[in-house]
Amino acid sequence: MAVATTPEQTDGAPLVVLTQRRVWLIFGALLASMFLSSLDQSIVGTAMPTIVGELDGVAHQGWVVTAYILAIAIVMPLYGKFGDLWGRRWPFLVAIGLFTLASAGAGFAQTFGELVFWRGVQGLGGGGLMILSQAIIADIVPAKDRGKYMGPMGALFGIAAVIGPLLGGLFTQHADWRWCFWVNIPIGIAAFVTAWVTLRLPSHRSERPVDVAGIVFLVVATSGLVLASSWTSFSGNRDYDWSDPWLLALVGGTVLAIAAFVVVELRFARDPILPLRLFRNPTFTIATLIGFILGAGMFAALAFLPTFLQMSTGVGVTQSGFLLLPMMAGVMLTAIGSGVAITKTGRYKIYPVVGLLVTALGLMWLTRITGDMSLVLFGAMIFVLGAGMGLVMQTIVLAVQNAVDPHELGTATSANNFFREIGAAVGTAIFSTIFTTALFTKLSDVFAGASQLGAGASDVTPEAVAALPEPYKSGVIDAFASTLAPSFWYFVPLVLVGLVLALFLKEVALSDVAGMVARGEAVAADGSGAPSAVVVDELTEHVDLAEQGDLAEHVDDERAGSLGR
Template identity: 75%
Template sequence: MSESVQTVTSPGASPDRAPIVLTQKTVWVIFGALMASMFLSSLDQSIVGTAMPTIVGELDGVQHQGWVITAYILAIAIVMPLYGKVGDVVGRRWPFIVAIALFTLGSAGAGFAGSFGELVAWRGVQGLGGGGLMILSQAIIADIVPARERGKYMGPMGALFGVSAVIGPLLGGWFTEGPGWRWAFWINIPIGIAAIVVAWIALKLPSRRNPKPFDYAGGGLIVLATSGIVLLTSWESIVGAEVGYDWGDGRLIALALATVAAVVAFVVVETRVPDPLIPLRLFRNSTFTIATIIGFVLGMGMFSALAFLPTFLQMSTGAGVTESGFLLLPMMVGVMATAIGSGIAITRTGRYKIFPVVGLATTALGMIWLTRITGDMSMVLFGTMIFVMGAGMGLVMQTIVLATQNSVDPSEIGVATSSNNFFREIGAAVGTALFATIFTSRLTENLSGAFPTGIGEGGGSEAGLTPSVVAALPDDVRAQVVDAYTNALAPSFWYLIPLVLVGFVFALFLKEVKLSNEAGMVARGEAVAGH
């Protein structure tokens, strides 16, 4: 930041508190704490995946293993809107410290879990903190850095999501094969403690008081609605793949009806309360609406693609758990390069519309290219494919958050930020569930067609296939299994491409609002620019 920022006493702040000067050094210290916190939260969405077979086997939870991931995603999605609103109402310092503490506590509890139920419960606690870390980190940057200069800070934040999506499986595999899966959780403890200390010392943000009553009804309804959506999209992993989406199941029908009712009730309540949790008038802002739609479709496409590529690599190349993560490194490089590069370019030019337009077009081209994958393809070619897709995603993720924050009143930065992230998270849950259904049905059909009497001499079923089992099959049988996976995965990307193209079309209509030269706290009268 080219100028320092000096805080002044806000209406709810303590009158005897000395003004604080946010120098360039202080901003970078805060930024470091925010980056560490965001990395912790995003990493834990992917680190458990590769360690899952070992974890559920040791804790006797194989039949319900989906809950380990579902509990975390559910908790994150539930609290995102709540943290955004609370931060706007009372200030962001204490909610941020509480979020770090919850995440660190949940990590410790998950690492020491003695049963599967304990693990799921502590993963939920992790998520309650993780959702706050994601939202408040982005909102705090908006508080202390003007939108005109924010790109160079938010670019690295966007790169973190791509980095964690690749590093997570790598670390999960390494811990599982090395010191043990519990270290996948314990590694968060020292980082979390360090983040709390830095936040306590450096994160000097004003507190506020809101004379309007908090929207408890909206909060309760959005918890119910979000829970229903996540549980519906995770239904197959909860009840078991062999049961699946049986719409004759009364539980499933009741859950769907309750979810719809909660969504409708939430919309009604938000139009009537004096200070709504998510002000629906924000959707009359075309920039906010378009950026939110783009976040939703990107979440559907990005996380769906990332979820199944490691499995394909393990089956087709014989790569181990850790090695398959290394093969995804080109995607991480693509995300980092374009997220950071676009952030710097936005800071220099003040223009941002071109990046989501080009990014979504590039992401779509990368997905089209991925429909050409084969079991025996060169890993250099595969790396180039996923580099292209990662480069496209890196241009979009944080740019739309910046556009969202810049388009709303400074008093609603937290709500706007949380809404954008919330819909992206919901998109990821819905997209992954739909993609999993398409891929799994195709795979089952391909394998049953290739092996009508079962796989191998023992007539084993496709449900028992693991990378080690496939590697031990005779060459001709293994080739058929790999082909079945390839022919199931490659065409499935065609279902994601229209979603990304919808986002591309919306991006063409994204208004380029002039980037503000005032930090959020300055615009709200809580700080003044120093010289």
Template identity: 65%
Template sequence: MASMFMSSLDQSIIATAMPTIVGELDGVEHQGWLITIYILAVAVVMPLYGKAGDTWGRRYPFLIAIALFTVASAGAGFATSFYELVAWRGVQGLGGGGLMILSQAIIADIVPAKERGKYMGPMGALFGVSAVAGPLLGGWFTEAHDWRWSFWINLPIGLLAFAVAWATLKLPSHRSERRVDVLGAVLLAVATSALIMVATWESMVGSYDLDDGRLVALIAGTVLAAVAFVAVELRAEDPILPMRLFKNSVFTLSTLVGLVIGMGMFAALGFLPTFLQMATGVGVTESGFLMIPMMVGMMATAISSGVAITKTGRYKIYSIAGMGIATAALVWMTTITAEISMLQYSAMIFVLGAGLGLVMQTIVLAVQNAVDPAEIGTATSANNFFREIGAAVGTALFSSIFTSRLVDGLEEVLAGVPQGAGEVASSSLTPETVAALPEPFKTGIVEAYADALAPAFWYLVPLLATGFVLTFFIREIALSDIAGMVARGEAITGEEAQALLAEQADAGGSLAPARRDEPDGLVTRGDLAVPGDLDPGDLVTSASSDDVGAPAAR
């Protein structure tokens, strides 16, 4: 959870600190890179970490990810130039992608799907907490202390997470004879990088002008790299992202729902604080506080649904309800006006958070339960990968729609501002500038923000509605009561483990006891000296499923 928190927090923590950071480091013209480079690095390495964990074990990739992220956080905090900070943000992303994926895959390794809801629920809630806490902490550090603490906050958490993982994370590592899919990894990195650059082109370079040869070449390169990647993966001996996963209906539909959530959630979150600052005149930190109702809604439903899934074994209904509630909340948010009360606004985002909390980790659980235990990491990383891509593309598209409507509205209002009110330009408006303007211009600018934001949400409604429809077609497979490591033959548990422990003790052998903090007394190969006359293959048990691509019961 500490690792998941660090990684997701750093996607949003510099949003409110950005003006101060780029102003101090002379990077105003290219400030978009501070966010883009992190998202890009996270997305590129997600499938690589997932595959590495499945192939060689998750212990050392997880430790490497924590170390990379922690060291990069220190480097970013001490950066003395804008481009140095961008470089450290990229290294942060290289670690952050592993933290997101491996933390979820490790839970799947040691906790059976039937019990996993009560673990995945809090992790999903934590993702929502970080999305709100990031801008809040970034604003507070910038206003009350120093923006560098937005990065240094990771140091104690990272060091503690590394120490605890090193001492207690007893996961097996193993060698693999399979050939590494280097070409697939390179093409995936190229295609992902190009796609995110296309999505963020307007914020980094300028408008989407198809007469610009650079943009046309970038789009063409994105398509070619994506096609080449699919072709290579279809023929690779051990692909980074096996195309056969997409034959599994549960994986495909859940991943599409994740893509939709990424496009809708981050686009909605990204512009609400700006609206609040302009509409109410609150400061950076205060606008972050006004996002807390969404965090509360997400935490409440993520944790409660996780407990309910563990008790009942049913999970599909929570995906359906979550997407339905989130879609309804977004429709409600299209009614935002300049005169909206904070009570009504809080109710809106509370409902949105409640819907997202029901569905976000539920679809990850559905994916993990439906695939071969040997591909849990790969499948988990793919699901998260498409959500990250959705976030990048969705935010960019929503930004273009919102900004174009806003500029048109502001130009009309500002054209009538009297000269005595001072020089005012739409590109340099701040909450303080707006508060200082006389009426009716102040109200006109606030209304321009509301008129640009509320209708823009309508562009997201069809996306979330599509995700809502897709959840009805996700086939509910009975949750496995076997942990991933047990299913792969890397560990034994329950009565088998206790019987072997007793047998070894009776024989006078030396055997470390099963860890008390591991579910059902799970014993890994590293802890257990299996008697010589026992075939380790007898211990292999795999989760049963009748879905395409999932393992048959043995």
């Protein structure tokens, strides 16, 4: 349970004063940074054919996405732990700098290898932006007020997932695919400057040793899991199948690395990079499992819906992105609404319960899609799916942060996000295996005896389908719809398992103390959390002149009360 006692100052450094103005300025920098990282997971999808065609990388196009996702997954736990050990200001600035620099490098890449390299560097920065943004909010805002901040952050994550393909298509069709990366540069510079000025968070030295062995095994295990998932996923072509000995060796090595990681963390690490004792906390365990489940269902659905729309309606990549906007609206509405409601009521358990139920209903409804269905009906379906996800995403992060020691906010936040990323990778791989296997069989039947068309089951594209004569065109569209629709059933039981888990989520009273205040690193603007011996000048040197009077009066009252006792 979160510590809610008045802290003692642990060193001689002046306390940071968390005024409302400072909190909002920091929040703006965090939103910009988190949006950058989330957007780049999906923006290159629609631009991929143009990118790999221009840079001669068609045979290895999956690496453009894999390099980014792999780097993000690897560094998530590292940023969380290092932020707890040494403070979050410098890791956050490094993350923004890496991401912005890599965006410029990717935009100016002249070869496919250069692009993949810079995408990996982007991921090294992006993973820090996602984790540290959520952890810093927990540092500066008490849990009881955090919902109104976490809601927009959750909405932003969902918006980025939907708007990424839309922007990628717009840039590719009307400008240059390189703008998919260049667009990050001005936003990144603005976020860096804002963070440099406002993010006056304490840095400190830690005497605890770095868990080198745990980091090595975690990196190896995560890499193997993400690579195995990516290489068996559908991305225009499949790199490997499960009969390939190299893939089997990769899976075997990944299992061994996971086992070694568990042994090291439990028996040898003095300060584990990912403390497995966190899983003794039922709130952390349940919320993390829910995150894994939501990641699996959310990204699997988003991966294939644009392709289905392009096949069934004949729209281009940009238009298919526009058709996913109802999902974005659903995520925004419920994420922000639930955040405000949590702040007002202090109750949060009901939202993941209702959200997972709505998500399951949305997936069930999507099993009814057909090739000739109304786009209005389709919009209603994905709006429901988005509304369900918006109720869950940031609520479970809030539950985790509220249930752990303030000294482990970053570690717990990164662990929750890490397992959601792993869920997305594994879920997409499973879904794509099921979907593509069944689809190839149906397309083979459609094109049986039609060699004169110059098209076949293995090289179907939206452009090729639009040019097909009847009945082949209708046959391909029906094959996609009849394969995709029942595939959603595979995720309904998984989401229902999450719903059952949410029923057992213990609702811990939300703390009224920000993480930095609880750790003795800051004081609230009203003076709460300040040690009685703190001098007024130390507190007020960081506060705007308009706010100094109230704070000084509050501390004087505290002193008077202390002398009276």
